[in-house]
Amino acid sequence: MDKNQHALFNYCLRLGDNSLILGQRITEWCSHAPILEEDIALANLALDLIGQAREFLTYAGEIEKKGRAEDDLAFLRDANEFRNALLVEQPNGDFAHTIVRQYLFSVFNYHLLTELGKGKDSTLAAIAVKSLKECTYHVRHSGEWILRMGDGTEESKRRLFNAFEDLWMYTAELFDTDESDDLLVKKGIAVDMKTIHPLWLETIKAHLDKISFPLPSNHYLVQGIKKGKHSEHLGHILAEMQFLPRAYPGTKW
Amino acid sequence: METLEKKSVAEDPILEEAFMTRLLNGEKIEPKEWMPENYRKQLTRMMSQHAHSEVIGMQPEANWITRAPSLLRKVILLAKIQDEGGHGLYLYGSTETLGTDRSELIEQLHEGKAKYSSVFNYPTLNWADIGAIGWLVDGAAIVNQTMLAKTSYGPYSRAMLRICKEEGFHNRQGYDLMIAMMRGTKEQQEMAQDAMNRWWWPALMMFGPHDKNSSNTIELMKYRIKLESNDDLRQQFIDRTIPQAEIIGLTIPDPNLKFNKETGHYETSDINWDEFFNVIRGKGPCNKQRMHNHIQAHEEGKWVREAAEAYASKHKQL
Numbered sequence: 001m002d003k004n005q006h007a008l009f010n011y012c013l014r015l016g017d018n019s020l021i022l023g024q025r026i027t028e029w030c031s032h033a034p035i036l037e038e039d040i041a042l043a044n045l046a047l048d049l050i051g052q053a054r055e056f057l058t059y060a061g062e063i064e065k066k067g068r069a070e071d072d073l074a075f076l077r078d079a080n081e082f083r084n085a086l087l088v089e090q091p092n093g094d095f096a097h098t099i100v101r102q103y104l105f106s107v108f109n110y111h112l113l114t115e116l117g118k119g120k121d122s123t124l125a126a127i128a129v130k131s132l133k134e135c136t137y138h139v140r141h142s143g144e145w146i147l148r149m150g151d152g153t154e155e156s157k158r159r160l161f162n163a164f165e166d167l168w169m170y171t172a173e174l175f176d177t178d179e180s181d182d183l184l185v186k187k188g189i190a191v192d193m194k195t196i197h198p199l200w201l202e203t204i205k206a207h208l209d210k211i212s213f214p215l216p217s218n219h220y221l222v223q224g225i226k227k228g229k230h231s232e233h234l235g236h237i238l239a240e241m242q243f244l245p246r247a248y249p250g251t252k253w
Numbered sequence: 254m255e256t257l258e259k260k261s262v263a264e265d266p267i268l269e270e271a272f273m274t275r276l277l278n279g280e281k282i283e284p285k286e287w288m289p290e291n292y293r294k295q296l297t298r299m300m301s302q303h304a305h306s307e308v309i310g311m312q313p314e315a316n317w318i319t320r321a322p323s324l325l326r327k328v329i330l331l332a333k334i335q336d337e338g339g340h341g342l343y344l345y346g347s348t349e350t351l352g353t354d355r356s357e358l359i360e361q362l363h364e365g366k367a368k369y370s371s372v373f374n375y376p377t378l379n380w381a382d383i384g385a386i387g388w389l390v391d392g393a394a395i396v397n398q399t400m401l402a403k404t405s406y407g408p409y410s411r412a413m414l415r416i417c418k419e420e421g422f423h424n425r426q427g428y429d430l431m432i433a434m435m436r437g438t439k440e441q442q443e444m445a446q447d448a449m450n451r452w453w454w455p456a457l458m459m460f461g462p463h464d465k466n467s468s469n470t471i472e473l474m475k476y477r478i479k480l481e482s483n484d485d486l487r488q489q490f491i492d493r494t495i496p497q498a499e500i501i502g503l504t505i506p507d508p509n510l511k512f513n514k515e516t517g518h519y520e521t522s523d524i525n526w527d528e529f530f531n532v533i534r535g536k537g538p539c540n541k542q543r544m545h546n547h548i549q550a551h552e553e554g555k556w557v558r559e560a561a562e563a564y565a566s567k568h569k570q571l
Contacts, residue, residue: 020324027327030315030334031546034554036308036342043335047328054324071323095557151567152560159556244322244380251438253322253380253430 001064004187007180008121009063010083011190013073015124016056017084019131020074021234022105023049024241025092034095041141045102048134055127075245079234086222087170089234093163096149096156100163103142104204108174110135111199112191120188143207151211164216172221175200264289276477281407284350292476295469296406297351298367299478301358304344305369307337309543313377314386322380329426330383336419343416347408363548371529372455374537381434381441381448387427389449389456389494395420396490397460405477428497435501442502449498450506457521458529460487491519 001009026046033039057070087105092098113135116128149160175193177185184190205215244253268287275282282288314334321327345355361367372390377383395417402413434445461467461483473479498505509522531537 024319027315027318027331030318030331031308031311032315032550032553034550034557036338036345038554038557039311040335040338040342043331043338047331047335050324050328050331054328057324071325074324075322095554148561148564149557152563153556155556156560156563240319243320248438248440251322251441253326253433253437 003180004183005063007183008189009060010180011184012056012060012063012124014083014085016053016060016073017082018088018105018109019049019056020053021082021084021237022088022102023047023053024237025088025090026098026102028092029098042098045138045141048131048138052127052131052134055131059123059127071245075242079230079238082230082234082238084230084234085170085174086231087167087174089231089237090167090170091233093166094159095145096159096163097166099142099145099149100160100167102138103146104167104171105174106135106138106142107203108171108196108200110139111196111203115191115196119191124189146207146213147211150208150213157213160213165219168216168219169222172223176223276405280405281410282405283407289476291472292478293351295473295476295478296409297348297353299469299473300344300348300351300409301353301361302368302370304341304348304358305362305367306373307341307344309369309547310373310390311337311341312543312546313373313375313539314383316377317380317383320380321383326430333387333423333426336423340412340416340419343412347412350408359551363544363551365535365544368533369543370459371532371537372459373543374532374540375451375455376539378451379444379447381431381444382452384427384430384434384445385448385452387423387425388431388497389427389452390459391420391423391427392494393456393459393490395424396486396493400479400481400486403480409478431503432501435503446503449503453506454524454528457487457491457524458532460484460490462526462529488518491521492517495519 023046026042026049029039029042030046031039033042053074054070057073061068061070061073085105087101090097090101093101110132113128113132117125117132119125119128146160149156151157175197177193181190181193185192208215245251269289272282272287272289272292282292311334314330314337318327318330318334321330345358348358349355358367362369372393377386398413398417398420402410402417404410404413431445431448434441461470464470464482464484467483470479470482474482495505495510507522510519512519532540535541
């Protein structure tokens with residue numbers, strides 16, 4: 001792979017890994033949601049995200065030209081090769097944590113996919129346009145729950161507040177870039193994160209304003225983790241997710 | 254429920270006779286129409302049991318969702334479990350048309366007053382169990398539900414028609430998974446046979462006790478809620494499933510299995526009824542675990558439901 005292909009490969013992995021790991025996390029809720037309707041909705045979110053991951057990872061494999069398919073990339077890479085953001089690998093916690101994590105990510109992804117859909121790589125643009133429809137629903141779904149928790153009971157307000165406090169530190173890292181991103185931004189393929197960040201913040205602020213809920217302030221923000229460094233959680237996610245293909249190499253399922 | 258019990262003491266014989274005539278004419282009974290209280294009670298019991306089964310049935314499958322061995326298998330399984338949740342929702346809705354709301358039905362489940370299908374009290378121990386559930390458990394459910402699509406109660410009948418379409422997909426994905434395992438490595442074939450060995454008998458038990466021991470069957474058939482007996486439905490399932498097992502190289506775990514050319518039916522050993530009644534009475538491998546999970550999720554979700562209600566009432570006032 002030349003420098004450009006390598007940058008594009010990594011970019012696709014990042015998009016795919018974000019969706020895959022968040023999707024995997026959400027599936028942990030299956031049959032444990034607060035209400036049956038929400039079990040169905042969470043399954044829907046996970047289905048959308050894993051579907052997006054399959055498309056991004058398949059495309060990554062095509063760019064790499066080493067014959068790796070979606071499953072090779074999902075099941076046979078170790079944690080240090082995953083490019084997902086720290087936010088999406090954080091544990092589900094209570095329902096407030098799951099919803100806040102989803103909302104922070106979905107608003108980010110909404111603005112990212114909107115721009116990516118206008119990009120010069122036609123495959124990425126096509127995946128982005130399709131995924132944006134799903135993401136719009138994810139923003140709405142998690143956003144509606146934010147309103148209900150933030151303007152519900154004292155307990156729900158407290159839990160929502162704690163979830164924002166716990167997760168806010170991982171949000172800056174969503175917008176981290178490196179040299180390969182800059183290369184793709186110049187070519188009109190990747191999205192310039194500097195343009196996304198204010199949109200993301202504005203959307204969240206306007207939404208929380210509806211219920212006079214405060215944004216977390218004075219927060220320590222984790223940064224510079226993009227190059228394959230993760231929290232302790234990812235190894236466990238992968239140990240579970242990758243168990244069968246690792247235990248029975250080369251097996252078709 | 255109190256009001257239902259009071260009403261059931263004295264039925265109007267004229268209304269009851271007219272009701273039975275409607276049933277004999279093959280008419281569907283709709284929610285607000287007159288019905289004998291026993292009809293209402295039997296339906297509420299059966300439909301809520303069906304709804305609970307769909308929801309509790311999500312658990313053994315969810316057990317493998319994070320470990321599905323390919324992304325395609327993961328989304329198929331996830332979509333299937335999501336369907337089961339949808340069936341549960343649909344059936345709770347249909348049951349509510351009889352006058353008992355969902356929260357009360359769930360309370361009955363948690364108090365042990367309502368049952369769910371015993372088959373979900375068995376554990377999913379290897380990946381092929383996911384295939385076995387789709388193929389055998391949903392396969393058995395389809396036989397039952399195809400019959401129930403013709404049931405006399407309108408909302409239940411319509412729910413079954415819709416649910417059967419999705420169950421058909423579930424059944425095929427299960428069989429497809431089993432085919433992949435049987436075409437695979439020796440270890441995969443062993444997993445598939447192990448799953449077959451463990452799920453075959455529980456699948457046959459899904460049809461309930463022999464007709465002669467089924468206290469509910471006579472009344473259910475009188476009211477045309479059920480149109481065929483437990484044993485007849487079980488035989489249909491056996492006859493259609495055994496050739497499917499044989500064609501992919503799976504062995505039926507029954508040394509006495511034989512095909513009777515004269516009747517055109519397979520003959521099997523008798524079911525282990527001690528096991529059957531034990532699991533029904535709560536002594537299966539996973540009864541406690543399944544109920545514990547459901548109660549725990551319900552209790553942990555209480556604050557979320559309360560928040561949604563508080564928000565709704567605040568914004569209604571505005």
